[in-house]
Amino acid sequence: MRAHRVDLGARRWWVLGALVLAMLAIGLDVTVLSVALPTLAGAVRASTAQLQWFVAAYTLVLAAALLPGGLLGDRYGRKKMLLISLAIFGAGSVACAYAGSAEAFIAARVIAGLGAAFAIPLSLSTLTVLFSEKERPRAVGVWAAANFLALPVGPIVGGWLLTRYWWGWVFLINVPVVVLGIIALVVLLPESRNPQRPRLDPAGVLTSSAGLAVLTYGIIQAGQHGWGDAVALVAMIAGLLVLVAFGLWEHRLGRQPGSRPLVDMRLFASAGFTWGTVLAAVGMFTMVGVLFTAPQHFQAVLGTDAMGSGVRLLPLIAGVVLGAGGADRIAARAGAKVTVASGFALLAAALLLGATTHMTSGYGFVAAWTALLGTGMGLALATAASAALGELSAAQAGVGSAVIQTVQRVGAPFGAAILGSVLNSGYRSRLDLAGLPASAAHAARDSVFAAIAVAHKLGLAPLLDSARTAFVHGMDVIAGAVATLAHPRTVMIFQRPLQVATRALGATRTAGRRGRSGEPQGNCTAAENARRCWLPPRLAPAVPLTCPRRAPVVPCRGHT
Numbered sequence: 001m002r003a004h005r006v007d008l009g010a011r012r013w014w015v016l017g018a019l020v021l022a023m024l025a026i027g028l029d030v031t032v033l034s035v036a037l038p039t040l041a042g043a044v045r046a047s048t049a050q051l052q053w054f055v056a057a058y059t060l061v062l063a064a065a066l067l068p069g070g071l072l073g074d075r076y077g078r079k080k081m082l083l084i085s086l087a088i089f090g091a092g093s094v095a096c097a098y099a100g101s102a103e104a105f106i107a108a109r110v111i112a113g114l115g116a117a118f119a120i121p122l123s124l125s126t127l128t129v130l131f132s133e134k135e136r137p138r139a140v141g142v143w144a145a146a147n148f149l150a151l152p153v154g155p156i157v158g159g160w161l162l163t164r165y166w167w168g169w170v171f172l173i174n175v176p177v178v179v180l181g182i183i184a185l186v187v188l189l190p191e192s193r194n195p196q197r198p199r200l201d202p203a204g205v206l207t208s209s210a211g212l213a214v215l216t217y218g219i220i221q222a223g224q225h226g227w228g229d230a231v232a233l234v235a236m237i238a239g240l241l242v243l244v245a246f247g248l249w250e251h252r253l254g255r256q257p258g259s260r261p262l263v264d265m266r267l268f269a270s271a272g273f274t275w276g277t278v279l280a281a282v283g284m285f286t287m288v289g290v291l292f293t294a295p296q297h298f299q300a301v302l303g304t305d306a307m308g309s310g311v312r313l314l315p316l317i318a319g320v321v322l323g324a325g326g327a328d329r330i331a332a333r334a335g336a337k338v339t340v341a342s343g344f345a346l347l348a349a350a351l352l353l354g355a356t357t358h359m360t361s362g363y364g365f366v367a368a369w370t371a372l373l374g375t376g377m378g379l380a381l382a383t384a385a386s387a388a389l390g391e392l393s394a395a396q397a398g399v400g401s402a403v404i405q406t407v408q409r410v411g412a413p414f415g416a417a418i419l420g421s422v423l424n425s426g427y428r429s430r431l432d433l434a435g436l437p438a439s440a441a442h443a444a445r446d447s448v449f450a451a452i453a454v455a456h457k458l459g460l461a462p463l464l465d466s467a468r469t470a471f472v473h474g475m476d477v478i479a480g481a482v483a484t485l486a487h488p489r490t491v492m493i494f495q496r497p498l499q500v501a502t503r504a505l506g507a508t509r510t511a512g513r514r515g516r517s518g519e520p521q522g523n524c525t526a527a528e529n530a531r532r533c534w535l536p537p538r539l540a541p542a543v544p545l546t547c548p549r550r551a552p553v554v555p556c557r558g559h560t
Contacts, residue, residue: 011188012130016139018184019123020146022086025177026116027147029093030058031154032170035306039167046102056220057106061113062120063410064213068205069118070402071262073125075200077193082122083182089115090178097168120409121402128389128401129192136389137331141324141382149317155295159307201253204262207246215239216410222417263403267391276388277404279340282485283381284408286347288415289482290316290354290373293423293475294366300448301468302363312363315371323378331383339383346376351483355476359469419478426474432466 037051046054073081092112099105124143131139161169218235225232253261268274294316298309323343331339350373357366388404427448433441440458444451444467451467454460 014184015126015130015188016142018181018188019126020142021177021184022082022119022123022181023143023146024150024153025174025181026089026119027150028154028157028177029089029112029116029171029174031150032158032173033058035155035158036162036167036170039162040105043167044099044102044105046105050102050106053106054102054109056217057109058113058116059220060213060216061110062117063216063406064209065114065117066121066402066406066409067208067212067262070121070125070400071200071205072118073122074193077191078122078126078129079185079189079191082119082126082189083185085115085118085122086178086182086185087115088112089119090175091115093171093174093178096171121405124389124405125401126189126192134328134332137328137382137386138325140386140389141321141327141378144381144385145317145321145324145378153310155306155310159305159310201260201262204246204250204253207242207249208262211239211242211246212406212410213239214242219410219414219417227417227421267400267403270391272387273391273400276384276386276391277407279344279384280381280388280404281407283343283347283377283384285415286351286373286482286485287377289419289478290351290370292416292419293478294370296448297357297366297471297475298363300452300471301359312367313370315367316374319371319374319376320378320381321374323375323380324382325378327379327382327386330379331386336383336387340380340387343376343378343380343383347373347380348376348483350376351479355479355483357472357476357479359465359472419482422478422481423471423474426477427470430466430470430473432462432470436460436463 033054037054040046040054041051069081069085089112092108092110092115095108095111096105099108124140127136127139127143157173158170161167161173214235216239218232218237218239221229221232221235227233247265250261250263251265254264254266291313294313295306295309298304298312299306302312304312323346327339327343330342334342350369353369353372354366385404389401391400428445431445431451433444436444436454440454444454444463448467448471452464455464455467
């Protein structure tokens with residue numbers, strides 16, 4: 001069943017503006033913190049381990065609470081829960097500003113993370129019921145651009161505030177944005193929910209939250225201490241086992257008549273939902289690679305500060321806005337499949353260009369390939385996410401959106417940990433430490449910034465040049481590796497396993513539904529064929545497929 005759309009006329013774009021404000025505030029909270037960490041170390045007397053938990057506490061809660069947040073919106077009303085979540089996030093921001101100790105600050109970050117975890121899937125699910133299938137790619141693109149816009153704006157705003165005002169204002173700036181968002185949503189946004197009021201599924205909530213939290217903790221530990229760290233390995237294995245148990249429980253629960261699992265695993269029987277979720281996650285992994293290395297390159301090699309790094313990310317964001325803004329028009333003419341493939345082709349081309357960066361490359365060269373990358377990202381992410389959202393009914397919008405966001409949010413620290421290891425390996429392989437004292441050599445191997453500090457302290461110009469050259473080499477290795485992953489041919493390697501999985505789930509779904517209701521099958525319309533099979537509309541009428549909208553059978557047989 002298609003999502004039931006609420007017709008608000010032109011008001012729906014004002015609602016989107018309010019959602020963009022809310023997402024911008026949440027995104028700023030993360031990026032501003034990275035700039036404020038040195039100041040916070042002295043202000044709340046935090047140790048290095050506590051500084052790491054300032055970031056990790058927020059990430060863990062975000063990963064664990066996304067799925068329950070989507071469920072609560074489906075059950076109690078998305079507008080109501082979205083307003084509550086924004087209020088929680090605002091309260092967490094105020095608590096961060098007035099925290100008097102490191103422990104209090106970590107607790108405040110947990111509160112803010114909980115509010116963000118509920119708000120993110122609820123805001124995305126709202127787009128499902130507000131915008132038509134034709135408009136949805138543009139709306140998703142604008143929503144995604146707001147998330148990306150926080151990346152350069154956060155360091156710019158945070159650096160400006162920290163140099164002029166009390167550090168607490170870095171977090172208090174969220175409050176007026178949240179208040180404006182709440183007022184706009186109260187006035188403009190209608191209520192929507194699952195009319196069948198899904199049950200809470202305590203076992204599903206517990207296992208999904210625990211599994212995601214433990215897995216994310218293990219990934220964070222691996223990023224900090226290496227992939228051979230015993231704690232990291234145990235946590236990742238334990239998290240994966242709990243998530244497997246969650247999947248088996250949800251699958252079993254979904255086969256029982258009248259049951260209401262937290263996540264209906266038959267969602268993945270839809271090729272559009274599965275592919276849209278996977279491709280959006282691959283695109284996010286690619287973006288993590290760029291955002292992980294580019295600011296370090298700007299500061300370590302080009303000599304900018306945090307605020308200057310944010311300014312130099314603007315071409316990337318401009319590309320995202322440009323690509324996302326045109327995605328719906330391109331998809332309408334060429335089809336979603338061609339649009340996503342074109343986006344990934346641009347991503348791969350931009351990264352291959354980035355892999356040729358060297359020490360003498362100026363900022364103009366970096367701006368060119370990051371802008372091209374942003375354009376490809378906008379095309380691919382907006383279209384893939386819109387395809388996934390298009391498979392959700394109004395009843396599934398909250399949890400379905402939470403699944404999409406969970407895959408992306410857990411993938412972010414995973415990508416940072418993997419790509420951090422690749423960067424370190426490339427950096428250390430080219431670093432020349434000949435003639436350095438053991439202590440200085442050990443520090444220089446730790447990071448490019450430590451090597452620069454050692455070079456300045458000891459007056460070693462050759463070490464400075466070697467560290468910067470080695471870092472650029474590591475960045476080139478990452479760009480080449482991610483370009484290979486983002487190449488359309490690499491992405492299509494996963495097509496066959498996903499086809500098998502979606503067809504198996506679809507067959508299970510069909511058998512279950514036929515056994516209970518015996519619903520008749522019907523033929524897809526041209527629009528349904530185009531959307532479900534990711535075909536250009538002009539080709540869709542010629543494909544005689546079974547329609548999964550009347551009876552949930554295997555979607556788009558032979559063309560998934």
